[in-house]
Amino acid sequence: MCGIAAVVRENERGPLLRALLADIAHRGEPATAQESADLAPLGVALGTNRLPIVDPPHGAQPQTSPSGRYRLVFNGEVFNHRALADELGVPDRGDTAALVAAINQWGPEQAVRRCVWEGVFVCVDTRDRAVWTARDHIGVKPLYRATVDGGVAWASEIKALVPHAMGVIEPVVPGTLTRYRDGATQATTWWRPADHSGIAAVDPAEAVERVADLVHAAVRARVPEGRYAVALSGGVDSSLVLGLAQRVNDRVTAYTLARPDSPDLPFARELCRLLDVPLVEVPAAAPRQLGDALPTVVRSVESWEWHVVNHAGPMTALYAAIRADGHRVTLTGEGADELFLGYTAPGNPAPVDATALAGERLARVGALHRTNCRRLDRMAMAETVECRVPLLDRALTEYALGLHPALAVRDGLNKWVLRRAALRWVPARFALRTKLSFARGAGFDYGVHAASSVYGHVPDRAGVLPEPWSSLARYPMERIFLRHFLDNGYDKADYLCSRSV
Numbered sequence: 410m411c412g413i414a415a416v417v418r419e420n421e422r423g424p425l426l427r428a429l430l431a432d433i434a435h436r437g438e439p440a441t442a443q444e445s446a447d448l449a450p451l452g453v454a455l456g457t458n459r460l461p462i463v464d465p466p467h468g469a470q471p472q473t474s475p476s477g478r479y480r481l482v483f484n485g486e487v488f489n490h491r492a493l494a495d496e497l498g499v500p501d502r503g504d505t506a507a508l509v510a511a512i513n514q515w516g517p518e519q520a521v522r523r524c525v526w527e528g529v530f531v532c533v534d535t536r537d538r539a540v541w542t543a544r545d546h547i548g549v550k551p552l553y554r555a556t557v558d559g560g561v562a563w564a565s566e567i568k569a570l571v572p573h574a575m576g577v578i579e580p581v582v583p584g585t586l587t588r589y590r591d592g593a594t595q596a597t598t599w600w601r602p603a604d605h606s607g608i609a610a611v612d613p614a615e616a617v618e619r620v621a622d623l624v625h626a627a628v629r630a631r632v633p634e635g636r637y638a639v640a641l642s643g644g645v646d647s648s649l650v651l652g653l654a655q656r657v658n659d660r661v662t663a664y665t666l667a668r669p670d671s672p673d674l675p676f677a678r679e680l681c682r683l684l685d686v687p688l689v690e691v692p693a694a695a696p697r698q699l700g701d702a703l704p705t706v707v708r709s710v711e712s713w714e715w716h717v718v719n720h721a722g723p724m725t726a727l728y729a730a731i732r733a734d735g736h737r738v739t740l741t742g743e744g745a746d747e748l749f750l751g752y753t754a755p756g757n758p759a760p761v762d763a764t765a766l767a768g769e770r771l772a773r774v775g776a777l778h779r780t781n782c783r784r785l786d787r788m789a790m791a792e793t794v795e796c797r798v799p800l801l802d803r804a805l806t807e808y809a810l811g812l813h814p815a816l817a818v819r820d821g822l823n824k825w826v827l828r829r830a831a832l833r834w835v836p837a838r839f840a841l842r843t844k845l846s847f848a849r850g851a852g853f854d855y856g857v858h859a860a861s862s863v864y865g866h867v868p869d870r871a872g873v874l875p876e877p878w879s880s881l882a883r884y885p886m887e888r889i890f891l892r893h894f895l896d897n898g899y900d901k902a903d904y905l906c907s908r909s910v
Contacts, residue, residue: 411437411565412430412433412435412457412458412566412790413455413456413470414426414429414564414565415453415454415455415456415482415531415540416429416454416557416560417452417560418452418557419559419560420452421454421560423454425573426454426455427456429564429570429573430442430443430445430457432564433565433568434458435458435790436458436460436484436565437459437793438459438460438461441458441459442459443456443458444470445471448480448533451538452560453533455480455481456470456471457471457482457483457484460737467502468503470505472505472506472509474510474513475510475513478535478536479512479532481505481508481509481530481531482530482532483504483528483530484529484565485526485528485529485530486526486527486528486795487524487525487526487528488631489525490503490507493508493510494510504526508520508524508526508530517532517588521586522599522600527550527798527801528549529551529552530542538590540588542587543585543586543587543599544581544584545583545803546583546803547583547744547774547777547778548582548583548584548777549778549798551580551778551783551786552565552580553566553578553581553902554579554581555574555575555576555577555578555901556575557570557573567902568708568897571899572898576901577901578901579902580778580902582598584598584599584600584602585597585598585599602771602806602810603771605806605807605810606770606810607767607812608763608764608812608814609811609813610813613819616816618830620826620827620830621833623802624799624800624805624827626802627802627804628653629653631740631797632654633658635660636661637661637736637740638663638664638734638736638738639654639664639739640663640665640731640740640796641664641665641681642665642676642851643665643674643679643680643842644676644742644844645745645824645828645835645839646745646746647741647742648680648831648835648839648840649830649831649834650799651684651686652680652684652835655686656834661686662686662687662688662736663688663689664688664689664727664730665690666723666726667691667851668851668852670852671693672845672849672852673845674852676838689730692726693726693851694725694726695865696853696864699723699863700864700866702725703718703864703890704896706718706721706722706788707890708893708897709787709788709791710783710788711783711787711897711899712779712894713878713894713899713905714908714909717779717780717784719848719864719886720784720846720847723847723848723851724785725788728788728789728791728792731792731794732792732793736794737793737795738795739797740797740798741798742800743781743782743785743800743801744777744798744800744806745824747774747777747781748770748800748806748809748810749809749824749825750766750769750823751823753766753817753818754823755821755823762814763815766814772910774806776910777801779909780910782798782801861884869889874891878891878900878906
């Protein structure tokens, strides 16, 4: 897992690349910072701040393909890299080596489909003098692009591009593959949620069986070989991930964030006692402390939206504790609410409006790169911790998107099919537990319109927000979030001048 950057412009010798990487140094470790390749004859520079996890001795980037044709920097994980290496007949030298070998053998278009992966890459074709960029199906990991003086640049976070962008900063869109050459861009969508959205009437027992199998495979693929952490709330999603992961590799420690009255804490304690898993109880910061840290949180998370920023602040303490204990990898339960309608109020006696709920599911999944995936990536990587999201595995995502919503909202429950699948591995009181948001589960008490956030009372300074940004704020705290957002120059990412959901 890394922070990556690339620059394409004539006679680029690395100064801009180094500046981009310096602003995202937190995404890697000092010993593996600023790894780069000067491809000046091609007008390209590639670089990484690397967090070595898979096969560190052979993981230095940029990686070169077996033929020498492709050079690649990668932020993410390829979970089937061993199988790919076997199929390609190359030594298993880690996931980045397998990815560039797959591109060498099949081309970028087929490689992104044959890899089981989450992440982003920039790949230079030295023969065709083209630069390829790709992003995983959901946008678990980030990548942005901007025009710079004399060329174009990419970086893992918006903040790196702000000082150098000559115009707008654009995201590399999830599920896309782009070829850039001689100033021209050709984009291909290799995966889109809408292609898998539907309301298939599957037998409930069959759906439960299939979801259970897919979740099991997704978790198994993402459990590392060494020590690792699971972020645990004691709700169905994180409990399921912990219950499965511990069966794959018992070198796991659970971490839960808690204030004194945390509703999550008793559940986390009980599950860890049942599973015989060590639990670290991380004290949550007080609202006043979080209020003082708000400018740093907004700079890290690169968002102004209440539902992103409100839950981002408390995560700092959680991932700082995980990092302090020496963990590099954390598994989480993010994504299940979007896939299985966890935001839908259960218990409604009215018939399920399948079309409306399928539309809501599709919109929330399509927005994940701006909401929970963004929050998770930025706040964990601010502490140099890699998060893996098994419940957003591509095969599981595709199956869930095609299910009839009545299999998600059923018998007075949301996420019904996932909860029934979870009963294989965790007791009913965890599988059937009512959903709480991350911050409320940790013990924060707030209301959107009144106390307004986990940050307590934060005074708003005088001044009028510029249009069109000012019209986006729904409540006072969002105005304050917007002020910090604009102070960082993030208005250059004008795609964020809209609501995600």
